[in-house]
Amino acid sequence: MSKINIDEYSYDDALKFINTSVDCVIIVDGDADKYRTLVKRGIFTDYIDDEGDYIDLVRKLWYHFNNSDEDITEDYHVFIPNEGRFGGKYSKRVNIIENDITHVIQMTVYPIEANSTYLFLIDELETAMFVNEELTVQKVNTIQNTYLFSMYIDLVSDSTSSISVTEISDEVMQQEIKYSEWRNMIINMIWPEDQQLFLERTDPDYLKKNFAPGRTASFDCLMMNLEGKYIWVKLIFSRSETSNEDDYRFVFMVQNIHENSIELLETMKKYEHLASRDSLTNVFNHGRMETEIRNALYAKQNKNRDVSLMILDIDFFKHVNDKFGHSTGDVTLVQFTQIISEYIRDLNAVLGRWGGEEFVVVCYDTPYEKAIALAEGLRSTIAGEPFGKIGQITCSIGVTSINADDSFDDAFNRMDRALYNAKSSGRNCVKSV
Helix, strand or coil: CCCCCCCCCCHHHHHHHHHHHCCEEEEEECCCCEEEEEEECCCHHHHCCCEEEHHHHHHHHHCECCCCCCECCHHHHHHHHHHCCCCCCEEEEEEEEECCEEEEEEEEEEEEECCCEEEEEEEECCHHHHHHHHHHHHHHHHHHCCEEEEEEEECCCCEEEEEEECCCCCCCECCCCEHHHHHHHHHHHECHHHHHHHHHHHCHHHHHHHCCCCCEEEEEEEEECCCCCEEEEEEEEEECCCCCCCCCEEEEEEEECHHHHHHHHHHHHHHHHHHHECCCCCCECHHHHHHHHHHHHHHHHHHCCCEEEEEEEECCHHHHHHHHCHHHHHHHHHHHHHHHHHHCCCCCEEEEEEECCEEEEEEECCCHHHHHHHHHHHHHHHHCCCCHHHCCCCEEEEEEECCCCCCHHHHHHHHHHHHHHHHHCCCCCEEEC
């Protein structure tokens, strides 16, 4: 092919070249939500329909995960109409998937009428040309992949700009949306229990009152991601420093902190478990059982549930320690709690070690007479169980039911008095008050 003499090359020659080289040309009527394809070649022959709804075209071209053909959850489709509005010429590079192959395309939009009519010129680019660029992007994403979303906010004009959704594209999105509208739309993506906090912290008056120029603050909440799953995120607001104190311009960012938050929650749960468990028997400890008794009082007083309490004391346990040693005593305590745990396994009951050889059971949905029968069955089971080299042991049990007007001391003292009566009556028996 001979070299072109640019001095002889005309505008008509350029138009002929464009006419035979542009891969896809689409005319759009944004107000009518319609498009019609004028030219399509190559991958666009099957990928783009001859005509259809404009919203569907926007979704198909760039409202998907940038490196896959996986669609974004429908909750976020509410932003598509704003994404397809253009106030001037616009160019965007996106990835599309056709036959499981990623294609890099360059899309240029020309508004041709005031009434939202656009001309789309779309070309597939040579992917090999962007290998180094892609590697650079991947490196940047490795560093900044925790930031899912960012935008610039002007509270005075109630506007947003420079919107970026990294999972859709590395480029700034074309959105014309007011900040007040964005808040009302994004609230549906916030976990219901966190929505009130979101509305409070994103309220323009709150931001104006609590942010001096240059100040940055954040709060954590659960938010739906583009896959439709709720994840932990950090919502960050930073007020820009300007020479005008009446300027209220903010940078807003959403940071993905899900993995770290889940790890932290699991760690906290682990330490909560350790803090609430008796180290020897692994049942609840004294402090946790105090809380459980107060929970039982609440259940009776506010929900009128039948709740009973029982306290068990191993008879002559000092004799076990003195004769067989404390290690044998510890083994006995562990087996004792295992028998109780197994006995109440199918009941709505909570077991804990009150101290020494004393254990408390909170029995929910268990009226007084049923609790006495339960305690008697438990006493009999323990008395018939072999405890290794020490043989059999017995226990004394005190039972009471919670009354609607009980305080903590009222309920506990009755249970403790019932235990005293059992021990005073020769042990290995159940007494109730």
